[in-house]
Amino acid sequence: xxxxxxxxxxxxxxxxxxxxxxxxxxxxxxxxxxxxxxxxxxxxxxxxxxxxxxxxxxxxxxxxxxxxxxxxxxxxxxxxxxxxxxxxxxxxxxxxxxxxxxxxxxx
Amino acid sequence: xxxxxxxxxxxxxxxxxxxxxxxxxxxxxxxxxxxxxxxxxxxxxxxxxxxxxxxxxxxxxxxxxxxxxxxxxxxxxxxxxxxxxxxxxxxxxxxxxxxxxxxxxxxxxxxxxxxxxxxxxxxxxxxxxxxxxxxxxxxxxxxxxxxxxxxxxxxxxxxxxxxxxxxxxxxxxxxxxxxxxxxxxxxxxxxxxxxxxxxxxxxxxxxxxxxxxxxxxxxxxxxxxxxxxxxxxxxxxxxxxxxxxxxxxxxxxxxxxxxxxxxxxxxxxxxxxxxxxxxxxxxxxxxxxxxxxxxxxxxxxxxxxxxxxxxxxxxxxxxxxxxxxxxxxxxxxxxxxxxxxxxxxxxxxxxxxxxxxxxxxxxxxxxxxxxxxxxxxxxxxxxxxxxxxxxxxxxxxxxxxxxxxxxxxxxxxxxxxxxxxxxxxxxxxxxxxxxxxxxxxxxxxxxxxxxxxxxxxxxxxxxxxxxxxxxxxxxxxxxxxxxxxxxxxxxxxxxxxxxxxxxxxxxxxxxxxxxxxxxxxxxxxxxxxxxxxxxxxxxxxxxxxxxxxxxxxxxx
Numbered sequence: 117x118x119x120x121x122x123x124x125x126x127x128x129x130x131x132x133x134x135x136x137x138x139x140x141x142x143x144x145x146x147x148x149x150x151x152x153x154x155x156x157x158x159x160x161x162x163x164x165x166x167x168x169x170x171x172x173x174x175x176x177x178x179x180x181x182x183x184x185x186x187x188x189x190x191x192x193x194x195x196x197x198x199x200x201x202x203x204x205x206x207x208x209x210x211x212x213x214x215x216x217x218x219x220x221x222x223x
Numbered sequence: 224x225x226x227x228x229x230x231x232x233x234x235x236x237x238x239x240x241x242x243x244x245x246x247x248x249x250x251x252x253x254x255x256x257x258x259x260x261x262x263x264x265x266x267x268x269x270x271x272x273x274x275x276x277x278x279x280x281x282x283x284x285x286x287x288x289x290x291x292x293x294x295x296x297x298x299x300x301x302x303x304x305x306x307x308x309x310x311x312x313x314x315x316x317x318x319x320x321x322x323x324x325x326x327x328x329x330x331x332x333x334x335x336x337x338x339x340x341x342x343x344x345x346x347x348x349x350x351x352x353x354x355x356x357x358x359x360x361x362x363x364x365x366x367x368x369x370x371x372x373x374x375x376x377x378x379x380x381x382x383x384x385x386x387x388x389x390x391x392x393x394x395x396x397x398x399x400x401x402x403x404x405x406x407x408x409x410x411x412x413x414x415x416x417x418x419x420x421x422x423x424x425x426x427x428x429x430x431x432x433x434x435x436x437x438x439x440x441x442x443x444x445x446x447x448x449x450x451x452x453x454x455x456x457x458x459x460x461x462x463x464x465x466x467x468x469x470x471x472x473x474x475x476x477x478x479x480x481x482x483x484x485x486x487x488x489x490x491x492x493x494x495x496x497x498x499x500x501x502x503x504x505x506x507x508x509x510x511x512x513x514x515x516x517x518x519x520x521x522x523x524x525x526x527x528x529x530x531x532x533x534x535x536x537x538x539x540x541x542x543x544x545x546x547x548x549x550x551x552x553x554x555x556x557x558x559x560x561x562x563x564x565x566x567x568x569x570x571x572x573x574x575x576x577x578x579x580x581x582x583x584x585x586x587x588x589x590x591x592x593x594x595x596x597x598x599x600x601x602x603x604x605x606x607x608x609x610x611x612x613x614x615x616x617x618x619x620x621x622x623x624x625x626x627x628x629x630x631x632x633x634x635x636x637x638x639x640x641x642x643x644x645x646x647x648x649x650x651x652x653x654x655x656x657x658x659x660x661x662x663x664x665x666x667x668x669x670x671x672x673x674x675x676x677x678x679x680x681x682x683x684x685x686x687x688x689x690x691x692x693x694x695x696x697x698x699x700x701x702x703x704x705x706x707x708x709x710x711x712x713x714x715x716x717x718x719x720x721x722x723x724x725x726x727x728x729x730x731x732x733x734x735x736x737x738x739x740x741x742x743x744x745x746x747x748x749x750x751x752x753x754x755x756x757x758x759x760x761x762x763x764x765x766x767x768x769x770x771x772x773x774x775x776x777x778x779x
Contacts, residue, residue: 133250134320135275176252180270197702199641202650203272207642209570209652211305211317 123185126153126193127165128203129178137203138178140165146178150204151192156183224285224593225370225515227335234377235332238339242266243325250322265345267338268324271645277316277324278341279331283351283369283393284312284596288583291594293334295579301327306579308564308572310636310687311390312350312596313341317643339377344385346376346457350392352400353597356518357559357605359551363412363420365393365401367512368449371504375450382457386464387472389457390429393422397716402598404428404437404718405690407474408456413443421445426456426486427478430684434720435475438483440490446509448494451502455494459486519591519606524556527609534613541616543665544627549612558609560590562602562619563626563634567663568656571637572600581622589615598687599675600636601629632674632741633659636687640680640697641704647680649697649704650730654678657734662741671741674755677712690714692756693740694721695733706733710740710767711759722764725772736771743770 127140128150138146139153147153156162162183169181184200186193195201202208227235242262249259263269267278279294286294294314298306301323302316309315319327331337340347349369356364372391376382382389393410394401403409409425422444428437444452456474463481465471471480478486535542548561562582564572574582582602586594589611590604597603607615619625628634635658638644640651655678662668677691681698688694694709705727712721728736741755743766748758759767 130270130274132256133322135270135273137273173256176249176256179256198699198704199272199647202641206273207652208650209642209656211303211570211573211642 122157122159122162123196124188124193125156125162125165125183126150126186127156127169127181128153128184128200129169129172129181132176132179135179139204140168140172144168146172150186150195153193155186155188155193224287225282225366225512231335232332235335235337235339238266238337239325239328239332242328246321246324261343263321263324264342265339266324266328267341268321269342269645271317271639271643272641273643274318275321275324276643277319277327277338278309279314279316279336279338280341280348281312281314281336281596282373283349283355283366284353284598285351285355285366286594286596287592288587288594290334290336291579291583291586293330293336295576295583297327297330298576298579304577305573305575307570307639308574308596308600308602310598310600310638310685311348312353312598313348314596315639317639342388343383344387344389345383346372346379346385346389346391349373349376350390350401350406350598352394352396353595353603354400354550354559354605355395355595356516357552357557358396358398358400359553360398361395361553362397362414363395364513364516364518365395365410365412367509367516368410368412368422368446369393370512370515371449371509372453375453382461385457385461386466387469389460389474391453399714399716399718400597402687402690402714402718404716405430405434405687405714406437407460408453409437410449415443419445422449424452424456427475427483428718429473429475430687430689431473432470432682432684433473433476433479434684434689435479436718436720437475438478440483440487447504447506448498449504451497451500452490452494454502455490455497458493459489463489519593521554521557521591521606521608524608524610527556527612531609531612538613540627541613543669544616544625545612547627547631548629552606554606556609558607558612560604560607560612560615561597561629562604562624563628564601564624565628565634565659566623566626567628567633568660570652571635571655574602578622578624581618581624585615585618599634601634627665628668630673630675631668632662632671632676633668634675635659636675636677636691638679638681638686640678640686644680646683647697648682648699649680649706651678651680651686651695651697654695654697654706654730654733658737661734661738670751671745672751672754674741675713676737687714688712689720690718691721692759693737695737698727700727704730706730708733708736708740708771710764711756713756724764724768739770740767743767 424441425437595603637651637655641647679686690712709721
C-alpha cells in the first residue's frame with residue numbers, strides 16, 4: 117500500500133474500568149504513559165492504530181478512543197493541543213490536599 | 224434537617240442496585256458504551272480528561288456531620304483524598320473508578336445521599352440560600368420548599384427527558400444569595416399583605432453561551448400552589464422547548480423567542496387545569512416537611528457579646544476573620560460562619576478529606592451539627608454561638624480553613640477547567656491561583672473590599688463568569704488559551720450580565736489586566752464605601768476599557 121507522510125499520530129483512550137488516560141503502545145497494549153505510545157508516522161500506521169482502537173472499543177477495554185497529533189521532541193512525544201498535553205501530564209496544578217493546606221497556612 | 228422516610232430509602236436503594244447491575248454488565252461487556260453512557264450520566268458519572276468524575280447531590284446545600292464524614296471517607300477510600308465543591312452546591316470526585324461506583328453509591332445511601340439527577344436533561348439538584356434557616360433577614364426557610372420540589376421532581380416520569388437540563392433555585396429573603404435570576408426557575412419566598420406565604424416566580428434565567436436574566440411571571444404564588452404551578456411551567460416548556468438544537472433548548476430561549484407575555488399566558492392556561500387538582504399542597508404536608516427543618520434549640524448565650532469584643536481587641540487576625548466571614552444570625556447570640564475554601568493561592572472549592580472531617584467535627588462541637596455548601600464554593604456553619612467563635616476560629620486555623628476572605632477579591636469562583644474537564648477550552652484553576660496570590664495581602668484585599676471574580680474555562684459557564692463583577696472566560700484561540708474579561712455582572716437581587724471589555728488576554732497578561740481594572744476602580748471610586756460594582760454602574764465600562772486598551776492603541 118502506498119503511504120504518505122503525515123503529522124505523527126498516537127492513539128489515546130480512557131480505560132473502561134477506572135477511566136484513566138491511556139495510549140496504545142508498540143506492543144499493542146495500552147500504556148498509562150504517552151512516552152510509551154506507538155508513533156504512527158504514515159497513513160497506513162494511522163489506519164492500523166485506528167483499527168486497533170475500534171477493536172479495543174469493541175472488546176470493552178477502553179472508551180473515548182481518539183487519534184491525536186503529536187510532535188516528536190527530544191523529551192518524547194508532545195501533543196499539539198494543550199488538552200492532550202494535560203491528559204498526558206495530569207492536572208497542571210498541585211492538587212494534592214497536603215500541599216493545599218500548606219499553602220493556606222503559609223498565607 | 225430532612226430525614227429519609229421508608230419510601231426514600233427504598234427508592235435510593237433500588238437505584239443503587241439497578242446502577243450496580245448496569246455497571247457490572249458494562250464491565251463484563253454485556254452492554255456497550257453507547258448504551259451505558261446515558262445510564263451512567265443519570266447517576267452522576269461523567270468521563271473527564273483523566274478519569275471518571277462522580278457528582279454527588281447535596282440537596283439545597285445542607286449536610287450534617289455524618290454525611291460530611293462520609294464524603295471525607297469516600298474521598299480517602301475511593302479517590303485521591305479530596306473533593307471539589309461546585310457552584311450548584313454539589314461535590315465532585317475527580318478520580319473514582321467505575322468499578323468502585325456501586326460501593327460508593329451504597330456508602331452514600333447509608334447517609335441518605337445519592338447522585339441521581341446530577342446530570343441529564345432532567346430537573347437537577349434544587350439549590351437554595353446557604354444561610355437558609357439562620358439568616359437574620361429571612362422571610363421563611365426555603366429548604367422545605369426545595370425538599371418538596373426534590374421529592375416531586377425525583378424520577379418524575381413526565382420530566383425525566385426534557386429538551387435540556389433544568390435548574391431551580393429558591394431563596395428565602397429579599398437579598399438573593401441563591402442567584403435565582405440565572406436559573407430556569409427562580410423562586411423567592413415572600414409574604415403578601417395578608418401575611419400569607421408564597422413565592423415570586425421567575426423563569427428563563429441562565430448562563431451558558433446565551434446569558435439571559437430571568438423574567439418575573441408572578442409576583443405572588445401561594446405556597447399551596449407551588450407544585451401545580453411548577454408543573455404548568457414544566458409542561459409548557461416540555462411541549463415547546465426546542466429539541467432541534469441543543470444550544471437553543473433551555474427554557475431561557477423559549478422565553479426569549481416566544482415572549483414572556485405569551486408564555487405566561489400559556490402557563491396560566493395550563494395551570495387553570497391543575498391548580499385545584501391533586502398537586503395542591505395540603506397545609507398538613509407543608510407543615511410536616513417544615514417540621515424536618517425546625518431550627519435547633521438555641522440556648523441563650525449572651526456572654527458571647529462581651530467575649531467577642533475582647534477577643535477581637537486582642538487578636539487582629541480573629542477580628543479580621545469575624546469582619547469578613549461571620550454574618551448576623553436571627554438569634555442575636557449566634558452567628559453564621561463562612562468557612563472559606565479559597566486559601567490564598569489554593570484551588571477554589573477543593574477540600575481535603577482531613578478538612579472535611581475537621582468541618583464535620585467542628586459542626587458537631589460548635590454548630591448544632593449543621594453544615595452548608597454555598598454556590599460560591601465555600602462551606603457554612605449556620606448556627607454558631609458568638610461565645611464559641613474564638614475556639615472555632617482557632618480550630619479552623621489549624622486545619623487551614625480560616626482564610627478571612629469571604630466576599631473579597633480572592634474569594635474566587637472557578638470551575639475545574641481544562642485541568643480536569645472534558646468540555647473546557649482553557650484552564651481556570653491556575654488563573655484563580657495567580658489572581659489570589661497577586662491580591663492575597665490582607666490589607667490590600669480589605670482596601671479593595673467586596674469584589675466577586677468568577678472564572679469559567681468554557682462557554683458553558685459553570686464558573687458563573689457572566690455574573691462576576693469581574694468575569695473571566697477561557698477560550699481556545701489558535702491552539703492557545705485566551706481569556707476574555709467581562710465587567711459589571713452580578714448574581715444577586717440586582718442581577719446583571721457582565722459586558723465583555725474587548726480583546727482577550729493571554730495567560731501571561733491576564734493578572735496584570737485584572738490589576739489594571741482594580742486600580743481603575745480604586746482611582747475612580749468616591750470612597751471606600753463605594754464598592755466595585757457600584758462604582759462600575761456609576762462610571763460605566765469606559766474608564767476600564769481605556770485603562771486596559773488605550774496604551775496599546777497609542778502604541779500602534
